[in-house]
Amino acid sequence: MVSRILLVILLLKLVASFDNEFIFHGFTDANLSLNGLAQITSSGLLMLTNNTKAGLGHAFHPELLHFKNSSNGEPLSFSTTFVFAMIPEYPDVCGHGLAFAVSPSKEFAGAMPSQHLGLFNTTDNGNSSNHIFAIELDTVMTVDFHDINDNHVGIDINNLISVNSSPVSYFDGKSGGSKSLKLISGDLMQVWIEYDGMDMQLDVTISPIDAPKPASPLLSSKVDLSSVFLDDMYVGFSASTGAATSHHYILGWSFSLNGDAQPLNLSKLPSLPYQESAKKKSHLLLTIALPLAAAGFLLIPIAAIFFVLRRRRKKYGEILEDWEHEYGPHRFSYKDLFKATKGFKEENLLGFGGFGRVYKGVLPSSSTQVAVKKISHESWQGMREFVAEIASMGRLRHRNLVQLLGYCRREGELLLVYEYMPNSSLDNFLFQGKQPALTWSQRFQIIKDVSSGLHYLHEGWEQVVIHRDIKASNVLIDAEFNGKLGDFGLARLHTRGTNPQTTHIVGTLGYLAPEISKTGKATTSSDVYAFGAFLLEVACGRRPIECHPSVEVPGLVEWVLGCWKTGTILEARDPVLGDEYVVKEMELVLTLGLLCSHPDPMARPSMRQVVQFLEGDAPLPPMSADALITSTSAQGYDECFDDFVISDLSTTDRTDRTFSSPFVPGGR
Numbered sequence: 296m297v298s299r300i301l302l303v304i305l306l307l308k309l310v311a312s313f314d315n316e317f318i319f320h321g322f323t324d325a326n327l328s329l330n331g332l333a334q335i336t337s338s339g340l341l342m343l344t345n346n347t348k349a350g351l352g353h354a355f356h357p358e359l360l361h362f363k364n365s366s367n368g369e370p371l372s373f374s375t376t377f378v379f380a381m382i383p384e385y386p387d388v389c390g391h392g393l394a395f396a397v398s399p400s401k402e403f404a405g406a407m408p409s410q411h412l413g414l415f416n417t418t419d420n421g422n423s424s425n426h427i428f429a430i431e432l433d434t435v436m437t438v439d440f441h442d443i444n445d446n447h448v449g450i451d452i453n454n455l456i457s458v459n460s461s462p463v464s465y466f467d468g469k470s471g472g473s474k475s476l477k478l479i480s481g482d483l484m485q486v487w488i489e490y491d492g493m494d495m496q497l498d499v500t501i502s503p504i505d506a507p508k509p510a511s512p513l514l515s516s517k518v519d520l521s522s523v524f525l526d527d528m529y530v531g532f533s534a535s536t537g538a539a540t541s542h543h544y545i546l547g548w549s550f551s552l553n554g555d556a557q558p559l560n561l562s563k564l565p566s567l568p569y570q571e572s573a574k575k576k577s578h579l580l581l582t583i584a585l586p587l588a589a590a591g592f593l594l595i596p597i598a599a600i601f602f603v604l605r606r607r608r609k610k611y612g613e614i615l616e617d618w619e620h621e622y623g624p625h626r627f628s629y630k631d632l633f634k635a636t637k638g639f640k641e642e643n644l645l646g647f648g649g650f651g652r653v654y655k656g657v658l659p660s661s662s663t664q665v666a667v668k669k670i671s672h673e674s675w676q677g678m679r680e681f682v683a684e685i686a687s688m689g690r691l692r693h694r695n696l697v698q699l700l701g702y703c704r705r706e707g708e709l710l711l712v713y714e715y716m717p718n719s720s721l722d723n724f725l726f727q728g729k730q731p732a733l734t735w736s737q738r739f740q741i742i743k744d745v746s747s748g749l750h751y752l753h754e755g756w757e758q759v760v761i762h763r764d765i766k767a768s769n770v771l772i773d774a775e776f777n778g779k780l781g782d783f784g785l786a787r788l789h790t791r792g793t794n795p796q797t798t799h800i801v802g803t804l805g806y807l808a809p810e811i812s813k814t815g816k817a818t819t820s821s822d823v824y825a826f827g828a829f830l831l832e833v834a835c836g837r838r839p840i841e842c843h844p845s846v847e848v849p850g851l852v853e854w855v856l857g858c859w860k861t862g863t864i865l866e867a868r869d870p871v872l873g874d875e876y877v878v879k880e881m882e883l884v885l886t887l888g889l890l891c892s893h894p895d896p897m898a899r900p901s902m903r904q905v906v907q908f909l910e911g912d913a914p915l916p917p918m919s920a921d922a923l924i925t926s927t928s929a930q931g932y933d934e935c936f937d938d939f940v941i942s943d944l945s946t947t948d949r950t951d952r953t954f955s956s957p958f959v960p961g962g963r
């Protein structure tokens with residue numbers, strides 16, 4: 296009997312010491328080999344990068360693992376799963392991505408950040424002597440590496456040009472359909488990577504943390520790793536940042552050679568910094584409410600009623616202070632919004648705006664369709680002023696502005712209720728291939744719509760409203776394909792509650808006027824600058840800046856300027872349009888786009904003038920033909936850094952940006 300127990304203990308010990316398998320819930324005791332920006336936080340998170348620009352971080356299991364069958368030299372099967380989160384510094388901008396990697400070294404000497412993901416560099420990318428296998432979670436579209444979009448999973452073998460890749464989505468068992476996921480949403484997601492050495496079958500699966508493992512993988516490929524794997528390899532993670540940054544976190548990791556990786560116990564994972572308080576609260580609710588419910592069930596119905604009331608309060612709880620009563624009709628009850636969106640169910644999710652998730656809803660009282668934007672915000676300083684602004688913006692009415700119907704406030708959360716736009720946002724049509732493709736006359740109409748909406752914000756109301764974040768993704772399309780400007784004034788939310796010593800510039804890379812980084816002040820003419828970038832993106836079907844540093848692709852403005860200079864401005868148009876466009880209108884839009892993007896704010900037209908030009912009520916001023924254009928080759932890279940959102944101006948002594956293109960309209 297005793298010997299049998301001893302034998303069991305011995306066997307257990309053997310199993311435990313079999314180091315081809317490991318599992319970490321948090322990494323405090325993991326003894327990973329770290330380099331670059333990678334660190335283990337005090338709460339046990341593996342943080343691969345912080346907000347350092349153009350940085351990289353590596354974290355690898357410290358010991359070499361034997362990846363080949365010693366009897367026939369074939370690669371062994373392996374299986375791994377991990378939970379990660381990418382938290383971008385600013386919503387909606389790229390940050391660059393992370394990768395699970397199998398590599399002969401854990402140092403990656405010479406590897407580059409940004410689009411190289413800390414795995415390769417410009418000379419060794421694609422070289423088969425790298426012996427690196429990686430699964431990339433890439434949040435930037437790098438044209439040189441044939442990236443399909445800025446949100447994809449790819450299989451990389453010695454090369455950042457993936458052998459197979461797919462936009463991020465998962466198979467949802469409940470609806471039986473595929474649902475897309477956004478890597479930089481900040482949400483927790485789990486990845487499974489499974490390789491069968493016999494069949495050379497590689498499966499990669501991803502899902503949100505709260506969904507079970509999807510039944511079918513996102514990527515499934517035959518991949519021969521026999522010449523990629525050496526006998527002994529390291530396994531771990533690499534992540535990088537570029538001009539835009541993210542915190543890349545790994546919360547838990549399980550790995551097994553020649554067997555199935557043990558499932559992670561999600562309740563044992565450490566929490567992300569911003570989640571901490573929310574999590575604690577739900578625990579508290581459980582510890583108090585559950586026993587109460589039990590008591591109520593067994594003993595006193597009154598306790599049950601108390602519990603129900605309590606739950607309802609919790610479920611529908613909102614913050615309503617005295618000063619808010621004056622906003623009367625603009626204030627929605629959380630209960631109504633909760634019901635309207637079926638409890639903010641996933642199936643009602645319309646998308647991710649710059650500020651949070653947007654849900655479709657139907658107001659129970661009036662059956663009106665609405666879009667509800669859920670914005671989480673930790674800091675509530677200045678909320679009173681902000682709500683006052685929102686409420687007054689609710690009075691802004693123009694057919695080319697998305698109507699704000701009202702708001703609701705909860706702890707840590709602000710909900711904004713807008714009219715519902717059935718055709719979602721313009722960028723889906725321009726850049727994501729949403730059908731039907733927009734014709735030129737539709738595009739030209741949308742341009743006129745947006746100019747009219749922006750003109751109203753600048754001049755048509757009792758006070759000047761600066762939009763601050765004009766771009767295709769903030770232009771919504773209604774059922775008749777009219778364009779409406781959304782999210783106006785919201786950019787100020789970012790400036791609230793921050794340290795008053797620092798100035799927080801808000802906007803989006805590629806649309807930020809150069810003077811903003813100097814003065815930190817948004818003005819109507821910085822809106823005009825962004826509108827110029829918007830004109831060009833609609834006409835050219837290209838984003839104003841594709842964030843792939845070191846690739847010498849000029850920014851959109853430089854490129855169109857180049858075409859203008861050589862008298863071939865029409866060449867800049869979106870190739871998708873073919874010959875289906877009106878020459879005069881196209882020329883007008885492209886040239887006006889350049890005029891609005893003038894580096895000197897004084898040289899830009901006002902929105903009133905822009906509307907006149909577009910309506911044909913006034914001719915465009917002639918451009919001086921001998922204007923010199925010097926588009927520096929480094930522009931693509933520099934612009935990513937120079938025009939990027941800068942959060943602390945007090946420490947940044949900046950000189951004027953080197954946009955040396957004296958593109959001057961005649962007569963000035």
Ligand SMILES: *[C@@H]1O[C@H](CO)[C@@H](O)[C@H](O)[C@H]1NC(C)=O
Nearest residue numbers: 331332333334345346347348
């Ligand atoms: C990122 O972490 C490094 C150390 O790992 C530190 O030196 C740097 O200041 C941090 N950067 C930011 C922006 O937090």
Ligand SMILES: *[C@@H]1O[C@H](CO)[C@@H](O)[C@H](O)[C@H]1NC(C)=O
Nearest residue numbers: 325326327328329356357358
């Ligand atoms: C941690 O890993 C290093 C190798 O990187 C090794 O030398 C050391 O013994 C390990 N420590 C523990 C406690 O396993």
Ligand SMILES: *[C@@H]1O[C@H](CO)[C@@H](O)[C@H](O)[C@H]1NC(C)=O
Nearest residue numbers: 364365366367368371372553
């Ligand atoms: C290694 O290869 C031999 C011969 O093909 C096979 O019988 C054995 O199962 C393999 N071992 C593992 C661990 O896959």
Ligand SMILES: *[C@@H]1O[C@H](CO)[C@@H](O)[C@H](O)[C@H]1NC(C)=O
Nearest residue numbers: 404405406415416417418419
């Ligand atoms: C690229 O990385 C290799 C190591 O893999 C290194 O030897 C080489 O110097 C690096 N090249 C550049 C341009 O950094």
Ligand SMILES: *[C@@H]1O[C@H](CO)[C@@H](O)[C@H](O)[C@H]1NC(C)=O
Nearest residue numbers: 418419420421422423424425
């Ligand atoms: C690949 O790398 C090896 C070792 O660094 C080098 O000798 C070889 O020339 C490289 N091959 C190519 C095609 O660059």
Ligand SMILES: *[C@@H]1O[C@H](CO)[C@@H](O)[C@H](O)[C@H]1NC(C)=O
Nearest residue numbers: 320558559560561562563564
């Ligand atoms: C997961 O961890 C929790 C907390 O440590 C524990 O209570 C639970 O039994 C675990 N679940 C499984 C399936 O191991």
